[in-house]
Amino acid sequence: MLDFPLWKKISLWSITLLLAVLAVPSLIGAGGLISSDAFEELPQVNLGLDLAGGSHLLLEASEEDVAAQRLENIEEAVRLAMRNAEPRIRIGDISTADDKLSFILDNPGDIDRAREELQPLIAGQGITNEWDLEVIDTQRIVLTPTSAGLSTAINTAMEAAAEVVRTRIDKLGTREPTIIRQGTNRIVVQVPGLEDPEALKELLGETAILEFKLVDKDALLTNVQAGIAPPGSQIFPYAEESDRAGGFEAVKRLGGIRGDNLTDARPGNDPQTNEPVVTITFDSQGATKFAKLSTENVRERFAIILDGEVLSAPVFNEPILGGSAQISGGFTAESAAKLAIQLSSGALPVPLTVVEERSVGAELGADSIRKGMIAMLIGSIAVITLMMATYGRFGIYATVALAFNVLILLGLMAGLNATLTLPGIAGFVLTVGAAVDANVLINERIREERKRGRKVIAAVETGYKEASRAIWDANITNFIAGALLFWFGSGPIRGFAIVLVIGLATTIFTALMLTRMWAAGWLRKGRPADINI
Amino acid sequence: MKLLKLVPADTNIKFLKLRLPFFVLSMVLVAASWGLVLTQGLNYGVDFAGGQEVRLTFEERDKAPIAELRELVGGLGYGSPVVQTFGEYNQVSIRVPLPAEVEETPGAATEIGNEVIATITGEYSDARTDGNDTVSGKVAGEFRQAALLALIAAMVAVALYIWVRFEWQFGVGALFALFHDVSLTLGLFSLFQLEFSLQIIAAILSIIGYSLNDTIVIFDRIRENLKKFRKMPLPELLDLSVNETLARTVMTSLTLLVALLPLLFYGPESLFGLVAAITAGLFIGTYSSVYLASPILIWLGVTSDSFVPQETDVDRQEKAARAASRGQV
Numbered sequence: 001m002l003d004f005p006l007w008k009k010i011s012l013w014s015i016t017l018l019l020a021v022l023a024v025p026s027l028i029g030a031g032g033l034i035s036s037d038a039f040e041e042l043p044q045v046n047l048g049l050d051l052a053g054g055s056h057l058l059l060e061a062s063e064e065d066v067a068a069q070r071l072e073n074i075e076e077a078v079r080l081a082m083r084n085a086e087p088r089i090r091i092g093d094i095s096t097a098d099d100k101l102s103f104i105l106d107n108p109g110d111i112d113r114a115r116e117e118l119q120p121l122i123a124g125q126g127i128t129n130e131w132d133l134e135v136i137d138t139q140r141i142v143l144t145p146t147s148a149g150l151s152t153a154i155n156t157a158m159e160a161a162a163e164v165v166r167t168r169i170d171k172l173g174t175r176e177p178t179i180i181r182q183g184t185n186r187i188v189v190q191v192p193g194l195e196d197p198e199a200l201k202e203l204l205g206e207t208a209i210l211e212f213k214l215v216d217k218d219a220l221l222t223n224v225q226a227g228i229a230p231p232g233s234q235i236f237p238y239a240e241e242s243d244r245a246g247g248f249e250a251v252k253r254l255g256g257i258r259g260d261n262l263t264d265a266r267p268g269n270d271p272q273t274n275e276p277v278v279t280i281t282f283d284s285q286g287a288t289k290f291a292k293l294s295t296e297n298v299r300e301r302f303a304i305i306l307d308g309e310v311l312s313a314p315v316f317n318e319p320i321l322g323g324s325a326q327i328s329g330g331f332t333a334e335s336a337a338k339l340a341i342q343l344s345s346g347a348l349p350v351p352l353t354v355v356e357e358r359s360v361g362a363e364l365g366a367d368s369i370r371k372g373m374i375a376m377l378i379g380s381i382a383v384i385t386l387m388m389a390t391y392g393r394f395g396i397y398a399t400v401a402l403a404f405n406v407l408i409l410l411g412l413m414a415g416l417n418a419t420l421t422l423p424g425i426a427g428f429v430l431t432v433g434a435a436v437d438a439n440v441l442i443n444e445r446i447r448e449e450r451k452r453g454r455k456v457i458a459a460v461e462t463g464y465k466e467a468s469r470a471i472w473d474a475n476i477t478n479f480i481a482g483a484l485l486f487w488f489g490s491g492p493i494r495g496f497a498i499v500l501v502i503g504l505a506t507t508i509f510t511a512l513m514l515t516r517m518w519a520a521g522w523l524r525k526g527r528p529a530d531i532n533i
Numbered sequence: 534m535k536l537l538k539l540v541p542a543d544t545n546i547k548f549l550k551l552r553l554p555f556f557v558l559s560m561v562l563v564a565a566s567w568g569l570v571l572t573q574g575l576n577y578g579v580d581f582a583g584g585q586e587v588r589l590t591f592e593e594r595d596k597a598p599i600a601e602l603r604e605l606v607g608g609l610g611y612g613s614p615v616v617q618t619f620g621e622y623n624q625v626s627i628r629v630p631l632p633a634e635v636e637e638t639p640g641a642a643t644e645i646g647n648e649v650i651a652t653i654t655g656e657y658s659d660a661r662t663d664g665n666d667t668v669s670g671k672v673a674g675e676f677r678q679a680a681l682l683a684l685i686a687a688m689v690a691v692a693l694y695i696w697v698r699f700e701w702q703f704g705v706g707a708l709f710a711l712f713h714d715v716s717l718t719l720g721l722f723s724l725f726q727l728e729f730s731l732q733i734i735a736a737i738l739s740i741i742g743y744s745l746n747d748t749i750v751i752f753d754r755i756r757e758n759l760k761k762f763r764k765m766p767l768p769e770l771l772d773l774s775v776n777e778t779l780a781r782t783v784m785t786s787l788t789l790l791v792a793l794l795p796l797l798f799y800g801p802e803s804l805f806g807l808v809a810a811i812t813a814g815l816f817i818g819t820y821s822s823v824y825l826a827s828p829i830l831i832w833l834g835v836t837s838d839s840f841v842p843q844e845t846d847v848d849r850q851e852k853a854a855r856a857a858s859r860g861q862v
Binding site for chain 1: 643
């Protein structure tokens with residue numbers, strides 16, 4: 001146990017120093033002494049949002065929304081497929097009740113052709129279908145979503161949503177946001193330095209689905225106000241900010257276009273009225289569609305609908321062929337800017353709701369770090385005093401090992417790019433308090449063996465050997481608890497678990513291996529006849 | 534230099550003599566704790582109850598207008614808020630639990646939170662928002678579930694480890710002691726109605742780890758002594774083991790305590806609950822290692838044979854074969 005060949009000493013020392021050096025940038029960084037770009041490149045411990053200040057949002061999409069959206073899409077696709085079939089397959093009585101799409105074929109003889117046309121729509125990418133097709137009474141077709149199809153749809157929607165969220169936040173100009181998916185239908189957004197997430201929440205709180213639909217000019221005003229839509233039309237309310245807030249507009253279900261083929265959206269002002277507007281630019285496909293819509297409907301009113309609310313319903317004065325359009329609707333400069341960001345980063349495929357929000361001011365975080373450091377310093381001094389007073393030379397070994405322990409722990413965290421959180425500071429203090437436990441066990445055992453009359457070297461050797469068992473057992477059980485904490489926790493709590501778990505490993509290394517090497521060196525060199533322990 | 538010896542050498546305290554009264558006391562405390570938790574409940578923070586907690590500093594005041602805040606936020610109609618100072622006198626934390634009727638609505642907590650902050654900053658121009666936690670009912674429910682699962686899993690996992698490393702009686706003893714520690718900590722939080730948050734679960738999980746340290750040290754010594762003194766009656770052997778390891782038990786608990794106390798008193802206010810729980814757990818855990826985990830070994834019938842390799846059928850056959858072959862020669 002006390003035999004340390006040169007190679008062993010060299011490797012122990014090099015690991016120790018290498019890992020300890022890794023801690024230096026983080027230590028200097030905490031003091032704020034150097035701030036240069038080259039220095040920023042060095043690996044440092046990340047500060048969690050609770051220490052650095054910032055916002056954490058957990059966004060959730062409802063799976064029902066995705067399912068409803070998907071049902072709407074398949075309805076469109078089915079209509080299109082039936083219409084484009086050669087010859088056309090006539091269908092009727094379309095319903096989307098109970099999350100199923102059901103419709104009747106006018107001619108039961110079309111059933112085989114209908115099946116054939118629907119096949120590409122219901123087949124999934126894998127072996128399982130995305131929809132189950134069922135025929136009732138020879139002419140009614142019912143499409144039921146399969147669970148595999150639904151989960152693929154949710155996954156696709158969330159992937160796209162995360163991308164839109166990222167684009168929107170980037171356009172807000174905040175630095176280094178973290179955007180990760182969590183579970184099946186959630187997205188975590190963390191933005192360091194953003195103390196007031198209000199603007200962010202507004203930006204993400206809307207899907208920004210833009211639609212252009214023709215106004216149904218035959219609808220009776222009284223019916224529209226009462227919410228009764230004529231056949232083939234639907235009713236949308238005016239947005240609160242628009243000049244016709246409180247009113248409704250009946251628009252034709254079909255024949256409109258969606259504003260998702262945009263290349264750009266910019267806030268601006270109308271040259272005549274000076275009212276804030278948003279200017280959108282379509283891509284070539286969108287421009288063609290928009291040109292067609294405006295050409296075929298000159299002098300007709302059309303409604304600009306955003307997330308199910310009418311912004312305005314102007315008239316196509318002339319065909320719009322240039323692929324760009326101006327949207328007005330009672331905007332302020334801020335709301336125009338916000339809408340421009342939302343439109344240019346694309347619509348969210350599904351609405352997102354904030355289900356958890358945490359934000360911390362940078363001042364509180366800085367205060368926490370300062371108080372935590374002071375408390376840790378006092379605590380360390382107390383532990384060191386106690387150890388040295390109780391175990392003399394062996395207490396000093398434990399103390400030096402403790403110093404290396406803290407440095408290596410910090411260095412490892414920097415190397416692994418781990419995050420230090422407020423509870424993580426408590427984890428550091430706990431590690432300081434518990435790390436010397438190993439040395440207490442060893443030193444008490446050495447005391448005991450000396451009292452039983454063992455020679456110095458034998459006593460130290462037995463001390464390390466016999467105490468190691470309990471030290472390993474204790475650290476492994478702590479590791480189990482720490483690992484479960486990591487699994488269970490999120491954010492700050494996970495930061496606590498990381499410090500505890502890495503701390504256990506560094507403790508085994510410093511308290512067990514380093515002190516043994518030093519004790520062995522001293523015994524070999526000094527050959528003491530007695531030790532004061 | 535004379536070294537400090539907190540625990541004199543060769544103590545011979547008859548710990549086990551009082552095992553029954555202490556066991557009864559512990560059981561009464563565990564029962565009382567669960568009684569408290571079930572009747573009075575735990576003072577769930579926003580993590581577990583849902584709702585909002587906002588921390589504010591009133592920069593131009595020495596003292597935060599607590600009564601007025603309570604009235605202002607209470608007037609919003611979401612029930613009565615918990616308003617208390619937090620650190621300095623001009624810092625407050627305001628907690629608005631989520632009303633039961635909107636518990637299922639995903640965005641309700643955020644909307645209420647926005648309204649609370651807007652109302653306060655609208656009324657007090659010097660109010661600075663230091664932090665805000667808003668948790669919806671669904672997420673809070675998931676936290677409760679995960680917390681319970683993590684606690685149970687941790688206790689069972691470490692008990693299994695002890696079983697593997699020692700004997701089943703030791704695993705049961707450790708599990709029992711842990712159950713006692715966790716129960717009493719929960720009881721304390723219920724008794725004093727301290728805010729029970731995710732941090733406290735982290736504290737309890739670390740208590741599970743650290744409380745076991747002392748237990749393991751004593752168990753390790755019991756195992757050693759069981760092999761060494763095979764004829765010694767068990768109660769005497771346990772007393773010997775506890776006494777022999779007493780200096781370690783005291784020292785390891787003490788080093789942790791002196792490290793924690795400055796954090797408890799001078800550390801960041803947001804960590805108070807976490808550190809207070811660990812500190813309380815430290816005392817409870819040390820007590821349970823000595824007075825619960827070890828005596829249980831007597832009742833579960835640990836014997837010195839537990840650690841001596843048992844003679845298996847194969848051994849017996851081999852022995853018989855050897856005897857037979859000797860008989861032939």
